[in-house]
Amino acid sequence: MKLLEDRIKKDGQVLPGDVLKVDNFLNHQVDPDLMFAMGEEFARLFQDEKITKVLTVESSGIAPAILTGLQLHVPVVFARKHKSLTLVNDLYTSTVYSYTKKVSNEISISKRFLDADDRVLIIDDFLANGQAVMGLIDICEQAQAKIEGVGIVIEKTFQRGHELIAEHGIRLESLAKIAALEDGKVVFEKQNN
Numbered sequence: 001m002k003l004l005e006d007r008i009k010k011d012g013q014v015l016p017g018d019v020l021k022v023d024n025f026l027n028h029q030v031d032p033d034l035m036f037a038m039g040e041e042f043a044r045l046f047q048d049e050k051i052t053k054v055l056t057v058e059s060s061g062i063a064p065a066i067l068t069g070l071q072l073h074v075p076v077v078f079a080r081k082h083k084s085l086t087l088v089n090d091l092y093t094s095t096v097y098s099y100t101k102k103v104s105n106e107i108s109i110s111k112r113f114l115d116a117d118d119r120v121l122i123i124d125d126f127l128a129n130g131q132a133v134m135g136l137i138d139i140c141e142q143a144q145a146k147i148e149g150v151g152i153v154i155e156k157t158f159q160r161g162h163e164l165i166a167e168h169g170i171r172l173e174s175l176a177k178i179a180a181l182e183d184g185k186v187v188f189e190k191q192n193n
Ligand code: G4P
Pocket: 018, 019, 020, 021, 022, 027, 057, 058, 059, 060, 061, 097, 098, 099, 100, 101, 125, 126, 127, 128, 129, 130, 131, 132, 133, 156, 161
């Protein structure tokens, strides 16, 4: 998606450890017009899949997920990383290991908001090692919900998340694909469409 690539070129900062900082429009300050355009694009890509629910993980997945749910006219559920006082029983939970932070976290979704009738679109801000998405896939499998696809804002194709999703036979659509972060510069995958 050209609009997003242009924004990454303009505002993205390459940090040590293959990390792209995009807190000017995605991870801290959020650009609603850009989120709206991305929601339109995800909705267009998955328009034929009869999606009933959009799933993400708090916090940075919520903005693109909401704008996608807005276009598809379906509810958006975000997995929680911390158990709330009102969220104790009847949860689907999965353990997510962060290679970046070297810690494991539990994510959970109430059984009330996901079931075997659902056709799910998973949305997230970044795809790196794919552990957050794998946690959501695990939760969908527990609920016997059907996963129609994964939509990612920024994929780092040099990490292995996309391989894990492909191993599950799940369709993956990424709006920006980064092949490398070199010498402070973002190298995008060559587009063949
Ligand atoms: P994974 O989910 O693909 O396995 O990613 P990993 O464990 O490596 O990353 C942990 C956190 O860092 C995730 O956010 C993920 O979205 C984010 N992340 C991964 N690579 C990048 C990057 O290059 N730039 C930025 N800005 N973030 C990256 P999180 O901990 O779930 O936080 P949040 O959703 O509350 O923001």
